[in-house]
Amino acid sequence: MLTGRRVALRARHEEDIPLLRTGLYDDAVTGSRAAARPWTPMPPDAKDPRLHVDGLDVMNVSFSVVDVESDALVGTATLWGIDAHHRGGHVGLGILPSARGKGYGTDVVAVLCHYGFVVRGLRRLQIETLADNTAMLRAAERNGFTREGVLRSSAWVLGEFLDEVVLGLLAPEWQARQRATA
Numbered sequence: 001m002l003t004g005r006r007v008a009l010r011a012r013h014e015e016d017i018p019l020l021r022t023g024l025y026d027d028a029v030t031g032s033r034a035a036a037r038p039w040t041p042m043p044p045d046a047k048d049p050r051l052h053v054d055g056l057d058v059m060n061v062s063f064s065v066v067d068v069e070s071d072a073l074v075g076t077a078t079l080w081g082i083d084a085h086h087r088g089g090h091v092g093l094g095i096l097p098s099a100r101g102k103g104y105g106t107d108v109v110a111v112l113c114h115y116g117f118v119v120r121g122l123r124r125l126q127i128e129t130l131a132d133n134t135a136m137l138r139a140a141e142r143n144g145f146t147r148e149g150v151l152r153s154s155a156w157v158l159g160e161f162l163d164e165v166v167l168g169l170l171a172p173e174w175q176a177r178q179r180a181t182a
Contacts, residue, residue: 002063002119004111007104009063009077012053016064016073018044020051023096024076032158033130034094051076058082061115065093065108074099077108079116079125087123089116093136105139113143117171124170130155131163144177145169 002009021042025031031039035050042048053062059082065075075095082089093108109127116122127145129136141147145167153161 002111002115003068004107004114006068006102006107007074007111008066008068009108009111009115010066011055012051012062012064012076017048017051019073019096020064020076020094021048023098024094025050029158030097033133036155058084065095065104067099067104072099074104075108077112079112079120082120082122087121089120089122089125091116091125091127091140093139095135100135105135106142109139109143109145113169113174117174122171124168125174126169127167128164129167130157131165137165137167140167140169143169144173146173 001011021044023030024034025039025042025048028039060078060080061082063077064073065077066072067074073096075093078092079089080092091109091112093105093112095104095108113125116125125145127136127140128151129140131150137147146169148166148168151164151166154164155162
C-alpha cells in the first residue's frame, strides 16, 4: 500500500469492482469522458479490463484509492503505458462522484508521482486530460506538472471533438519540489 496525506493506494479488491463500475463507467457521460474508446454497457458479470487487475501487466499498474481515515473506497489510480526503456509512464485516475471536490485527486497524483519516480525509477510522468477537466488540470499543476501542449480536437466525446491537454513532470523537478517542502 502507498499512503499520501488523504489517500492510500492499495491493490484492487473484488468487492471494489461493483462500486467503481457503477460510479465511474455505467453512465454514458462519465464513461465516455474517462475512456479513449466509445462507451459500451458492460454486463454485471463481465470481466471489465478497466477494473479487473491480474497483477501480471508490468506496463499498467492499477490501484484502488481509499480514504486514509475511513478506509472508504473513493476511486481508482493507474500508472499506465510504462516504458522501461525511456523510463516514462502516464498518470490516470478516477474519483467516484460522491468523493469529488474533496482534494483526493491532488493527493492521488502526488502518490502516483512517488510510485513512478521512487518505486519504479521513472524519469518522466505524463498526464493527458480533456481541456475542460479543470479538476485534473488543477491536481496536476499543484503537483508540479507543466502544460506542454494542447492536442486540438483530438478526443471524440459524445458527439463532438474536444481538445486534450498534455502535461509532463520530470523526476528532477519532482525531487526539487520534495526537497523544498521537506
